[in-house]
Amino acid sequence: MALPAAAQPPAQTFVHAGRVLVDPASGRVEAAKTLVVQDGKVVRVADGYVSEPGGRIVDLKDRFVLPGLIDSHVHITAEQNPNSRLEEVTQSSAEQALIGARYARRTLMAGFTTVADLGGDNEAVFALRKATAAGDVPGPRIVAAGSAISVHGGHGDVNGYREDVMHVLRPGSVCSGPDDCRRAVREQVWKGADVIKITATGGVLSNTAAGLGQQFSAPELEAIVDAAHRMGRRVTAHAHGGDGIVSFMKAGGDSIEHGTWLDAEGVAAMKKNGAYLVPTLMAGDFVYRVASGPDNFLTPAQTQKALEAGPRMLDMARRAHAGGVKIAFGTDTGVSAHGDNAREFALLVKAGLTPLQAIQAATVNAADHLQLRGVAGALTPGHAADIVAVRGDPLADVSVLERIDFVMKAGVVHKE
Numbered sequence: 001m002a003l004p005a006a007a008q009p010p011a012q013t014f015v016h017a018g019r020v021l022v023d024p025a026s027g028r029v030e031a032a033k034t035l036v037v038q039d040g041k042v043v044r045v046a047d048g049y050v051s052e053p054g055g056r057i058v059d060l061k062d063r064f065v066l067p068g069l070i071d072s073h074v075h076i077t078a079e080q081n082p083n084s085r086l087e088e089v090t091q092s093s094a095e096q097a098l099i100g101a102r103y104a105r106r107t108l109m110a111g112f113t114t115v116a117d118l119g120g121d122n123e124a125v126f127a128l129r130k131a132t133a134a135g136d137v138p139g140p141r142i143v144a145a146g147s148a149i150s151v152h153g154g155h156g157d158v159n160g161y162r163e164d165v166m167h168v169l170r171p172g173s174v175c176s177g178p179d180d181c182r183r184a185v186r187e188q189v190w191k192g193a194d195v196i197k198i199t200a201t202g203g204v205l206s207n208t209a210a211g212l213g214q215q216f217s218a219p220e221l222e223a224i225v226d227a228a229h230r231m232g233r234r235v236t237a238h239a240h241g242g243d244g245i246v247s248f249m250k251a252g253g254d255s256i257e258h259g260t261w262l263d264a265e266g267v268a269a270m271k272k273n274g275a276y277l278v279p280t281l282m283a284g285d286f287v288y289r290v291a292s293g294p295d296n297f298l299t300p301a302q303t304q305k306a307l308e309a310g311p312r313m314l315d316m317a318r319r320a321h322a323g324g325v326k327i328a329f330g331t332d333t334g335v336s337a338h339g340d341n342a343r344e345f346a347l348l349v350k351a352g353l354t355p356l357q358a359i360q361a362a363t364v365n366a367a368d369h370l371q372l373r374g375v376a377g378a379l380t381p382g383h384a385a386d387i388v389a390v391r392g393d394p395l396a397d398v399s400v401l402e403r404i405d406f407v408m409k410a411g412v413v414h415k416e
């Protein structure tokens with residue numbers, strides 16, 4: 001029996017939009033427009049409600065329409081839960097890919113048509129990237145880092161198990177010394193990484209009491225960035241401690257994930273580099289609530305760091321925004337639950353962004369950050385037909401984006 005073909009869009013689709021944010025960079029909301037979609041792209045934006053014989057009409061005249069949302073930091077093949085440490089040693093790459101397929105669909109249904117996966121099993125993540133691109137699995141477009149470049153014994157290495165188990169689980173992307181770190185970057189590119197993710201500092205969820213400060217040395221950071229740039233890859237750094245942020249920026253780094261202890265020196269360094277900050281406010285909120293709650297499932301080392309870092313992140317984002325640092329939307333989902341990504345919008349507004357600025361962070365800014373300008377983040381002709389819609393006005397109440405009720409990705413309707 002033949003397998004069903006992947007969903008294909010009709011020859012031409014006419015999306016009738018009551019109100020539409022065609023180009024979020026402009027902030028201009030246009031009324032009564034038709035987005036003409038063909039071959040997975042927007043080919044024309046017409047005045048009024050038009051159609052042609054043989055075309056499909058999508059009626060969104062009573063909705064607010066905007067480009068598909070972009071989450072610049074997820075972990076699509078896992079989700080934190082009381083059994084996370086057990087799953088790390090029991091799940092195969094194939095199992096993780098199938099679990100990721102479930103989370104990919106959930107993410108797409110929430111209106112996120114593009115994500116960056118910043119740390120996961122190479123085989124699982126790269127397989128899922130290929131499957132969603134082919135339409136075999138419903139899910140967002142995936143920009144994938146695969147395994148993070150990490151320092152021996154630090155965040156991103158395997159910690160807290162028997163030594164023989166840790167040797168088996170340790171990825172080849174763990175390194176020490178400039179030459180070894182160059183090797184790790186080159187191998188990760190060879191394996192298929194779109195972007196290089198490194199762990200410049202300690203991390204909350206690594207099961208080790210090694211702090212949240214800088215872990216790679218300055219020469220190691222310089223070697224990582226140089227090796228990645230020579231192979232056409234940008235480098236983004238998981239970084240909590242202010243020392244790691246500044247050192248990574250001095251090494252020529254491209255963007256910062258988290259940024260918890262970002263200070264004035266870090267703000268200046270990021271602006272000098274033109275670097276984006278991906279604040280991941282949901283992650284800070286989630287780990288703090290778990291660590292301080294009655295059902296805390298984190299280990300003692302994780303709990304201490306969660307209680308220390310979590311409450312600082314909102315104020316960090318406020319200072320960064322006020323200081324003029326460019327912000328791209330990212331949640332670190334996989335820490336919190338997949339499908340809840342849009343809750344980050346309200347936290348960004350709480351940190352001082354306007355609703356429009358929060359939407360720009362998840363569209364044009366994130367597209368620029370992920371080098372997807374011209375592909376995602378807007379609905380002008382030539383962009384992918386990644387279209388979402390809501391009832392209500394997200395420019396007045398950004399929380400309506402938590403209730404996406406229409407999703408099209410590359411011209412294929414997935415939620416209607």
